[in-house]
Amino acid sequence: MTSTSRHDHGHSHASATPPAPVPRAQRARGAAAADEPFPGVEKVRDGLWSIPVPLPNNSLRYVLVYVFETDRGPYLMDAGWNTDDAFSALKSGLEEVGCDVTDVQGVMVTHIHPDHYGLAGRIREASGAWISLHPADAELIHDRYDEPDDLLERVAQALRRMGAPDEELAPLQNAAMPVRPLVDPVRPDVLLEDGARPEVPGWDLTAIWTPGHSPGHLCFYEAGLELMLSGDHVLPRITPNIPFHPQAGANPLGDYLASLDKLEPYDVREVLPAHEYRFDDLHARLEELRQHHRDRFAEVVAILRQGPDDAWDIASRMKWSRPWDDIAGFMRRAAVGEAVSHLRALEIDGIVRVEDGEPALWSLTDQAAG
Numbered sequence: 001m002t003s004t005s006r007h008d009h010g011h012s013h014a015s016a017t018p019p020a021p022v023p024r025a026q027r028a029r030g031a032a033a034a035d036e037p038f039p040g041v042e043k044v045r046d047g048l049w050s051i052p053v054p055l056p057n058n059s060l061r062y063v064l065v066y067v068f069e070t071d072r073g074p075y076l077m078d079a080g081w082n083t084d085d086a087f088s089a090l091k092s093g094l095e096e097v098g099c100d101v102t103d104v105q106g107v108m109v110t111h112i113h114p115d116h117y118g119l120a121g122r123i124r125e126a127s128g129a130w131i132s133l134h135p136a137d138a139e140l141i142h143d144r145y146d147e148p149d150d151l152l153e154r155v156a157q158a159l160r161r162m163g164a165p166d167e168e169l170a171p172l173q174n175a176a177m178p179v180r181p182l183v184d185p186v187r188p189d190v191l192l193e194d195g196a197r198p199e200v201p202g203w204d205l206t207a208i209w210t211p212g213h214s215p216g217h218l219c220f221y222e223a224g225l226e227l228m229l230s231g232d233h234v235l236p237r238i239t240p241n242i243p244f245h246p247q248a249g250a251n252p253l254g255d256y257l258a259s260l261d262k263l264e265p266y267d268v269r270e271v272l273p274a275h276e277y278r279f280d281d282l283h284a285r286l287e288e289l290r291q292h293h294r295d296r297f298a299e300v301v302a303i304l305r306q307g308p309d310d311a312w313d314i315a316s317r318m319k320w321s322r323p324w325d326d327i328a329g330f331m332r333r334a335a336v337g338e339a340v341s342h343l344r345a346l347e348i349d350g351i352v353r354v355e356d357g358e359p360a361l362w363s364l365t366d367q368a369a370g
């Protein structure tokens with residue numbers, strides 16, 4: 001995905017860097033590639049299905065909901081946006097695999113972004129299923145969806161520190177608001193910590209806490225079949241956006257890079273991501289993602305060699321897959337947030353420092369001078 005089709009559905013998604021030019025051969029397998037026709041319901045393994053649930057007005061087009069069949073009924077991983085279209089697509093997808101939405105027993109949500117979590121409440125209403133989240137994401141629901149005014153003020157303050165021009169402040173501050181109706185801000189019934197084993201009879205699932213893209217992002221490993229359900233943490237082509245915003249923690253990119261390393265020890269036959277398509281070489285993809293961020297760090301340092309600057313200007317001087325002037329609204333906020341994530345990680349490593357203010361000014365330390 002390029003920035004023209006970024007993973008920007010609601011809450012700060014993929015970076016605007018272009019994908020690797022030639023997809024590896026194994027990526028042609030599994031669910032449809034992004035530029036192919038809308039995929040259908042697919043059988044992943046016996047008793048395990050993927051259902052593409054459409055996203056409204058979004059270049060990612062769908063979230064892949066995985067269905068685990070059990071004697072008790074189906075369990076889902078992720079849900080979709082809270083729209084009628086999404087609900088009916090999920091409903092008919094479940095019918096296609098011989099299940100009924102009213103029989104759903106549990107919904108394991110990988111993270112709180114609206115395309116994953118928005119529809120979970122409606123599924124619970126229809127079926128009585130439990131909903132699970134990691135506690136770090138469950139904690140964000142109130143500020144984000146119930147009473148966003150305080151969060152919006154903190155966003156505005158962050159934008160001023162980043163150096164956003166006055167005329168862009170208000171639109172950017174409110175850039176995420178249009179998605180609010182598409183989320184049913186329900187509370188989860190089950191909190192899954194790192195290492196937790198969700199109760200899905202007959203399946204050997206373990207939650208792996210992988211903060212970065214979202215503070216409470218979870219991947220799930222199915223040990224029996226050696227499958228990694230990677231949510232938005234690892235996607236075959238898109239680089240997930242690692243935003244720096246008031247709910248993101250002190251060093252989201254540092255968290256993200258550590259979360260990539262956290263998946264290294266697993267033997268994985270196939271990765272089941274929440275968008276795009278399934279793929280089989282997890283370890284090569286982890287290295288590509290690390291390399292992407294190494295390149296970004298180098299780019300930021302090169303910009304700062306020309307002198308101190310604020311985050312807004314730094315972002316505007318970074319390479320994106322379309323001109324800066326064409327990156328607007330939520331995507332622009334995500335792009336600047338992405339620049340700050342890199343700056344913040346470099347600051348923690350002692351390579352850059354920041355002089356607080358509105359805007360805050362970033363510069364290289366002596367350590368980086370050489």
Ligand SMILES: [Zn+2]
Nearest residue numbers: 013113213232
């Ligand atoms: Zn996401």
Ligand SMILES: [Zn+2]
Nearest residue numbers: 113115232274
């Ligand atoms: Zn997503």
